[in-house]
Amino acid sequence: MKAVRFSRFGGPEVLELVDLPDPHPGPGEVRIAVRAAGVNASDWKKREGLMDEELPQTLGYEAAGVVDELGDGVADVVVGDRVFGFSTEGAAQAELAVLSHYAPIPPSLDFPGAAALPAAGETAIRAIDQLGVVSGSTLLINGASGSVGSAAVQFAVVRGARVIGTASPANHEYLRSLGAEPVAYGDGLAERVRAIAPDGVDVALDVAGSGVLPELIGLAGGPDHVVTLADFAGAQEYGVRFSRGDSGRALHVLGEMGELIESGRFSLPVAQTFPLTEIAKAHQVSEDGHVRGKLVLVVDPLTRGSR
16 A cells, blocks of 8 residues: 655655555454545654654554454444544555544545544543533633634533634634634733633633743633643643643544534534645645644545556
């Protein structure tokens, strides 16, 4: 099969589409013919050598496609079913992928729409679980208009929380459509939040990593009420929890998103799609930032395996 891989660290030019042996599922796993795979910031961070030291590396932790092989003990899907989920092997940006955790694709979604869901959804709900967001909570999200931020907004709104979200003015109407109260980020953030929440907020989530942890701590009443997804150094400096997947993933989200999507209470737009052969371009767009929605690679089944 064809798969994305890099054998040295560097810019997007180090990415290659190479032939690798076809993977096979273990017990409880399924293999899919990949139709779409999500692109995340962690991909280019891995490519630049900021996360893992070993070489070579494959990429991709989320994908959607058609089941074509079952592992031992799998009885909840059959060959031919449309599913989406996680590849713990980190090799989902390929023609074939093994999913260790999966769920049926909601009927209203296409493959790119489904591939956009797992990582952003799991990251968002893990963070709001860690913050203890419940009905009546007031949650401030720094960086609310991106894929993870907008997912967190929607999950919190479904729980009955009041959500205040920071974003550029161009994204304020989008946040309102999700049920959040938008405020502009940058200097004076705390004052703008207190203008609509005079007593501050119950909890705060930092998605953007833009150096605002002291303000979030002040607004939420202490570091124990703040979680960051993006500022590891700041978390250490200020005593804030840094949420990461290796501390326990919120895999229950896979089974919950379908119902929310079909009932119109959750959506995650796909910002742009790229053929698997244009993985370098996808990385460039991801690294530039300022994307509202997910970047997704698509695999055309008619050209799979072509040279």
